[in-house]
Amino acid sequence: MRIQSAEVVVCSPGRNFVTLIVTTDEGLVGIGDATLNGRELAVASYLTDHVAPLLEGRDAAAVEDTWQYLYRGAYWRRGPVTMAAIAAVDVALWDIKAQAAGMPLYQLLGGRSRDSIRAYGHAHGRDIEELSDSVQARIEQGFGAVRIQVGIPGNGPGYGISSVEGAHDYEPASVGLRPVEEVWDAGSYLRHIPAVFEEVRSRFGAELDLLHDVHHRLSPIEAARLGRSLEPFHPFWLEDVTVAENQRALRTVREHTVVPLAMGETYNSIVDYLQLLPEQLIDYVRSAVTHSGGVTGLKRILEFGAIYGAKSATHGPTDISPVGLAAALHIDTAHHDFGIQEYMQHTGPVFDVFDVGYAFADGVFQPGERPGLGVRFDREAAARYPYRQAYLPVNRLRDGTLHDW
Template identity: 45%
Template structure:
């Protein structure tokens, strides 16, 4: 589906250029001026996470995903740096051929995180959209308990509370909690999320054009979701290039049932030189480019200046060595 997606995005780009229109116009036009995005705040502990959130709020973000180290956890947990003071970047830890090992303890996480989320809510007030990613680490019953426990924090969403394969787990969570649930970043087609959408077991669908067949296929998912009041929240991790993020910027501008877009600040001068575009972030909203097509280019000569650097996601184990869900 990623291969289909690449060809599909190229075809939309070509058609837009032939028509002299940005792709969102081919989809039917804009539903909004700018698309809400969320940044990734992180910290080795809660005070560092508070500093990280404050940094993104100062930058104008209205929505922030929050992840922090858990006291007593044998190693850094998901999307958390190992060192204190590192409040903006945990990505470089992924470099290297051999994956690093993270050790996970569900009990410590469940005892600590609900109060931490409440502290964040109290500190930043009612207007900030707070998101949190469990990254598939809880069992269904645990996830239902956790979703209920974090209700007072008023999360914008709780992401991937359980492994995606067991779709009944979402029903158990639904029966016990009103916390909004977001899933779908590992889905590759509409057939993996149609029952979740039709049964209204989720609030946000997180598929991405990169893995779910491009703009054409994702548009079908968006329309199905719209019938059931499920909003979009497309995946936007660093594994998605600026080309796929541009394609999603057009879907975000158009989708009547748009919710939010994950957005990592990768706008380094090197990245901008590789992928020139006029998509721009302003006051926590992404403004889509008005250039014909996708509005992003790829400079192959510039790319030739760089060597390939391999990287791996971590693997997760319990303290006794049992392999766990990443």
């Protein structure tokens, strides 16, 4: 079975997605997600101009060889654009392979390791009252684990806070020629967040798992201070407590707090974890299928992490399409050292374009039993939602200095 064609479709059913469609000479069609939020067209060009011509005529079953061909053969390794492109090809080929076998993908990855996939939801609010309402809504959806993000006095709404009442998709790249600029002050944040945790824990009890995303904004010693201040409220984890590039900084945090740490959504290769995992500086691996070389790439990372006791917690924002989420769910089902799955819920016209076989209810997923990934892509629907230029926000300190978003 040979690859006959590889086509890239960019569409925006509420936000931009990049989808690779691989067709074989036997008529099987596999799809992969190549979305890189705010840099979508860079990956689309990489695929269209450089990768697709290399795929035509290749053995569609040679998933590992094709992965190595695109990774080693380019000479320029790693990086989000390259790894998102490789991921799209890899996921599409796994989709084809599982369809050819007549099985859902998780069966080819070793079969079930669990009966269901636990997920955490996102709650947010401009203040503690709004946040509490959002937490209650997630509980009513069945979530037993909830990420809490709240506006910080003096900082404005900030990261993870929707400007749209009741919206799930509250982190969209803003449509326009320039990013939105937000304001950040670490001092007010560090003073406010412990009170938020105390109130939410008091209202909702000890059984609800609470997660929080710092989004790389604190120095190592500030992150250590935050972790220690939150220990009485037993967070499930703190995510991205300091900048991801300085992995040694996690030692400082580890020395001062026992709160579990999660990191990795901006990492795109197993190489990014060569210090974090052997030194046991994190507890949860947050890389995405879409940004870390696909099923093949992420499985390597997760199996490496399992050696050191780190569990999977695959990145699942809405800028990863249902194709990327479906691939994550198949890995979640098969991977022994699974921890939890992020679920930021797609809404509205996304499901005009992507017909999914997975199901979510009562806080857990099922990957579905359709052969392959279980996601079908509607080209005609996608054509109704053309690409719109959009950017993620940027962040500035109160004095105007550009900071980490």
